[in-house]
Amino acid sequence: MNFFSTLKFRVLLSYVLVVLFALLLTALLLDRSLERQALNDLRASMGTQARLIAAQLGAARLIKEDSAYADALVKELAGKTGSRITVISASGKVLGDSSLPYPEMLKMENHLGRPEIKEAAGHPDASVTRLSGTLKEDMLYLAVPVRDGARLAGFVRLAMPYHGVQRMLGELRRSVAFSFALSALFALAVGWLVVLVVGRQFAEVVRGSKRFAAGDFGYRIPAGSSGELKKLSETLNYMAGEVSVKMREAELRRLELEAAFRDMSEAIVVTDGAGVITRINPRARELMGVKGFGAEGMRLSGMPAGPELSSAAIKALSSGRPVSFEIEPAAAPGTVLSVSASPIADNGVIGGCVLVARDITVPRKLEAMRRDFVANVSHELKTPLTAIRGCAETLLGGALEDKEHGPGFARSICEQAVRLDTLVDDLLKISYAESGRAQLEKAPLELRALADATAQSLAAVLARTRVSVLNLVPAGLTVNADRDKLSQVLINLLDNAAKYNREGGEIKISAAADGGQVKISVEDNGPGISAAHLPRIFERFYRVDKARSRELGGTGLGLSIVRHLVELHGGSVGVESAEGRGSAFWFTLPQ
Numbered sequence: 001m002n003f004f005s006t007l008k009f010r011v012l013l014s015y016v017l018v019v020l021f022a023l024l025l026t027a028l029l030l031d032r033s034l035e036r037q038a039l040n041d042l043r044a045s046m047g048t049q050a051r052l053i054a055a056q057l058g059a060a061r062l063i064k065e066d067s068a069y070a071d072a073l074v075k076e077l078a079g080k081t082g083s084r085i086t087v088i089s090a091s092g093k094v095l096g097d098s099s100l101p102y103p104e105m106l107k108m109e110n111h112l113g114r115p116e117i118k119e120a121a122g123h124p125d126a127s128v129t130r131l132s133g134t135l136k137e138d139m140l141y142l143a144v145p146v147r148d149g150a151r152l153a154g155f156v157r158l159a160m161p162y163h164g165v166q167r168m169l170g171e172l173r174r175s176v177a178f179s180f181a182l183s184a185l186f187a188l189a190v191g192w193l194v195v196l197v198v199g200r201q202f203a204e205v206v207r208g209s210k211r212f213a214a215g216d217f218g219y220r221i222p223a224g225s226s227g228e229l230k231k232l233s234e235t236l237n238y239m240a241g242e243v244s245v246k247m248r249e250a251e252l253r254r255l256e257l258e259a260a261f262r263d264m265s266e267a268i269v270v271t272d273g274a275g276v277i278t279r280i281n282p283r284a285r286e287l288m289g290v291k292g293f294g295a296e297g298m299r300l301s302g303m304p305a306g307p308e309l310s311s312a313a314i315k316a317l318s319s320g321r322p323v324s325f326e327i328e329p330a331a332a333p334g335t336v337l338s339v340s341a342s343p344i345a346d347n348g349v350i351g352g353c354v355l356v357a358r359d360i361t362v363p364r365k366l367e368a369m370r371r372d373f374v375a376n377v378s379h380e381l382k383t384p385l386t387a388i389r390g391c392a393e394t395l396l397g398g399a400l401e402d403k404e405h406g407p408g409f410a411r412s413i414c415e416q417a418v419r420l421d422t423l424v425d426d427l428l429k430i431s432y433a434e435s436g437r438a439q440l441e442k443a444p445l446e447l448r449a450l451a452d453a454t455a456q457s458l459a460a461v462l463a464r465t466r467v468s469v470l471n472l473v474p475a476g477l478t479v480n481a482d483r484d485k486l487s488q489v490l491i492n493l494l495d496n497a498a499k500y501n502r503e504g505g506e507i508k509i510s511a512a513a514d515g516g517q518v519k520i521s522v523e524d525n526g527p528g529i530s531a532a533h534l535p536r537i538f539e540r541f542y543r544v545d546k547a548r549s550r551e552l553g554g555t556g557l558g559l560s561i562v563r564h565l566v567e568l569h570g571g572s573v574g575v576e577s578a579e580g581r582g583s584a585f586w587f588t589l590p591q
Contacts, residue, residue: 015191023180023187030176035169042168043142046158049081050144054156057087059148065089071096071105084139084159088117090152111157116143120155201229208236217244267337267357273350275300275313284357300355313353316341320350326360336361388413440482440568447520448473450483451509454490458498465505467498467524472510479518479589485565486589490522492558493585497524500583517571518591523584529577537575538563562587 053074061069074085078098087096092112097105111117120143143157208221217240221233261268267284271277280295301310315323324340337357344352391413395406448471455462455469462469479486490509497507501524508523529537538559563573566587577583 015195016188019187019191020184023184027176027180031173034172034176038169038172039140042140042160046083046140046142046160047144049083050142050156050158053077053081053085053158054144054146057146057154057156059146059151059153062087062089062095062146062154063148063151065091065093065095067093067095067106068102069096071102074098081158082160086111086157086159088112088143088155088157090154092117095154111155114141114143116141116157117155119143120145120157121152201233205229205233205236208233208240212236212240212243215247217241217247265359267355267359269300269355269357270344270352271300271313271355272352273317275310275317275353278352284355312339312341313355316343316353317350319343320345334361335359336364388417440485442480442482444478445481445483445486447477447479447511447518448475450487451490451511454487454494455509458491458494461495461498465498465501466503467501467505467507469494470506470508472508473520474511477511477513477518479591481569481589485568489562489565489587490520492562493522496558497522497526497583497585500524501526513591516591517588519586519588521584521586523582525582528579528581529575529583530579534575534577538573559585 056077057070057073070087074087074096075098078085085096085098086094088111089095092110094105094108094111097108100108123145139159139161141157141159143155145155146153204221208219211219219240220237223230223233223237261279261281264281265283267286268279268281269277269284270279276297276299277295280290284290285295299310300313312323312325320343322340322342324338327337327339328335336359338360339355339357342354342356343350344354391410395410451471451473455471494507494509501507505525509521510523511518511520562585566573566589570590571588573585573587575583575585
């Protein structure tokens with residue numbers, strides 16, 4: 001940095017100019033005062049000498065105008081005074097002059113009209129500086145009157161060349177100038193020293209300020225010894241500490257907001273007043289189909305799913321009011337979004353828009369499932385209830401006395417009541433499994449033994465359908481699971497395999513460990529399931545053959561219960577089937 005452009009130079013220059021101006025003004029005033037004092041002293045000295053000379057002159061001789069006497073006396077006294085002495089009579093005649101020979105003195109003109117003589121006639125003494133007509137140079141004249149009592153006898157006039165006065169004043173001025181030069185140099189040295197000290201402290205303040213501006217709030221400016229710079233350093237250090245705390249708090253808040261913005265399940269898009277995207281979170285990128293490029297700086301309407309959102313942003317920006325509606329974006333078919341657009345206003349000026357899109361696909365599906373569930377439950381309950389009511393009304397109408405048909409109606413009521421009990425029991429099981437309150441009591445289970453026990457519990461069903469069970473589970477294969485719940489899974493799968501198998505068919509139970517999981521499969525050789533039904537086979541109340549299912553006493557909830565109980569263990573379920581080739585239902589469990 002150029003020294004002449006620094007604050008240090010400007011402060012020093014200002015200080016030097018002020019000092020020089022003060023010294024110059026003082027010198028001028030002192031010069032005038034010294035000159036005035038020197039002239040006054042000189043006039044006083046000349047006045048004293050003139051009065052002493054006047055005292056030696058005889059007033060009577062002056063009245064007689066004795067020029068020989070007066071001229072001889074002034075020439076004698078001139079060497080002692082160092083001044084030109086002139087004696088003038090009251091009439092203005094020059095009676096003696098120490099600078100001119102006597103003959104020339106006699107030729108001098110009358111001096112009564114000279115200024116100093118006029119002044120001295122009315123005052124004790126008078127001084128005048130003027131050009132001497134005789135010597136042709138500036139002279140300082142001082143005249144005093146000589147009196148004989150009250151009578152004016154004449155005048156004694158002393159004259160001194162003015163260049164002598166100026167020489168004396170010049171020497172005095174040189175002494176003063178030398179003193180002032182030394183004072184100026186001393187003041188300059190002191191000023192330079194002060195500027196160096198202050199400049200060093202100020203440089204520390206500037207250096208610290210730059211480090212603060214660069215974000216180094218841990219740095220502290222060394223405090224000066226005292227004064228305003230010390231207070232400034234302490235203030236800046238305190239400010240740095242406070243800013244550091246605020247910056248840490250702001251950074252923490254920014255990270256929190258950034259994490260929330262990044263990880264929110266809602267899609268968030270921020271645009272400016274022209275609909276250009278300024279911020280977009282990952283969920284919004286996913287829903288809008290933004291892949292492989294940065295969306296920031298691009299128009300919302302240009303995004304793959306932008307037209308639907310762009311209309312919401314335009315409405316919010318144009319109306320200045322929040323807008324909300326539901327859409328199904330083209331970039332994510334089957335996804336339902338609840339979109340809200342809120343304008344960003346700054347002092348009444350709309351400067352942007354915030355779009356929030358929430359995926360409500362699952363709630364909508366759950367709502368649809370709830371409606372279907374209510375409808376299915378109502379339908380499933382209505383069928384046995386209608387049969388029970390019909391049979392009861394028939395019995396009450398007289399069939400109770402009918403020994404041949406009456407027991408059949410009673411048996412039908414009992415069967416429908418059992419069906420209702422089974423349905424309610426299955427509903428309670430699935431409700432408990434879905435509630436999140438189900439607790440697992442895990443323990444090591446030997447799968448082959450569990451499969452044998454489950455098949456034994458269904459011996460009556462198997463015997464009725466003449467279906468055999470082949471247990472192919474390897475001996476010693478174990479899993480860590482809840483025995484009751486896993487047994488319920490196998491019971492439901494074996495019961496379905498027996499009911500929907502062909503008469504005299506076979507059920508195979510197999511299991512194998514693979515990659516930390518065990519896959520258990522229940523395979524039948526029944527009629528199989530068409531591919532259209534497979535994706536929904538584990539849904540509640542879903543039946544492939546509704547008439548046969550009801551005929552066999554199924555509730556449509558067995559496979560749904562299986563899915564929930566397996567998922568409760570951390571596993572998954574699936575089915576492999578084709579029409580005419582049987583079905584294989586499988587599930588996996590962590591080993």
